[in-house]
Ligand SMILES: *Cc1c(COP(=O)(O)O)cnc(C)c1O
């Protein structure tokens with residue numbers, strides 16, 4: 001057994017253990033565990049400094065989870081875009097390949113609660129069917145290997161999957177999405193990165209939500225990956241009582257850059273059942289984006305997205321920098337709130353002036369004459 005597997009085995013997961021360690025009611029913890037698995041690595045438990053802090057709120061179960069039955073089990077309707085159980089194919093040229101149902105720790109706000117934590121949902125042909133689907137769909141040039149957490153697989157199993165994807169000629173890039181560098185950084189070993197770097201171009205997207213998660217241990221893991229030439233991106237979920245503060249978020253983004261991770265997405269928390277106590281308003285997200293753009297490095301500014309309920313996919317949301325747009329001019333607001341005018345190029349004389357907003361032709365296929 002590898003060191004990281006031993007560390008993982010020492011995770012907190014028994015309701016009695018959790019209740020004792022965090023001063024919770026054991027019956028309540030049992031009830032929560034029946035809805036969504038509880039697991040906290042000893043490393044991450046060590047980052048929790050006090051009751052209700054940012055790390056606590058992410059992984060320690062909260063009795064509120066049981067009371068909040070608004071929200072959905074599959075808010076993004078991924079199952080609708082799932083041709084085989086391991087694939088979500090929603091966008092034209094890329095797909096998700098869900099290769100593992102385990103995670104090193106279970107985030108209480110997880111969008112895939114319905115799938116993760118339950119290994120029984122993986123049947124023998126699960127991976128093979130996914131590979132076959134990608135092979136048969138030559139439009140897929142980008143495969144996002146996700147889960148669960150792909151780094152919960154052994155190096156050997158993970159390599160078999162990555163190699164299987166890499167051997168498909170039309171797949172140009174591979175991405176691996178993982179929270180392991182944050183919750184179990186010891187899993188990122190020299191051996192793992194030596195394997196990953198054989199399958200370039202390969203990207204890794206990590207998941208950090210608070211600046212205090214960037215520790216010497218996680219920095220070491222990220223450094224190993226970056227030294228293997230793997231471009232690193234980060235996805236953050238906006239969470240109440242965790243990072244719903246412009247200063248906390250700015251510090252997180254800056255610290256990520258200092259360990260060579262480029263902030264990629266900031267997600268509005270999904271409308272998932274049992275997570276109401278962790279959601280914020282969209283105005284909060286906009287306020288945070290305003291506090292990033294212009295005030296710190298452009299590299300530190302992620303895209304703020306709402307993954308639309310009902311399967312609409314990721315929709316970017318921006319503060320209102322574009323104040324008005326006409327044929328003559330565009331009025332813009334800069335990060336400090338000052339207004340500026342950009343003159344439009346003069347329309348060619350003979351052409352009819354263009355409407356300010358392009359009409360949508362697709363509803364009846366008729367083109368304007
Ligand atoms: C997020 C996501 C992707 C990847 O989207 P990018 O914007 O390219 O990072 C692909 N498929 C699904 C279903 C997704 O949710």
Ligand code: SF4
Pocket residue numbers: 102103104105106107109110111112113116147148149179
């Ligand atoms: S690591 Fe990702 S998939 Fe796993 S519980 Fe957390 S959010 Fe869900």
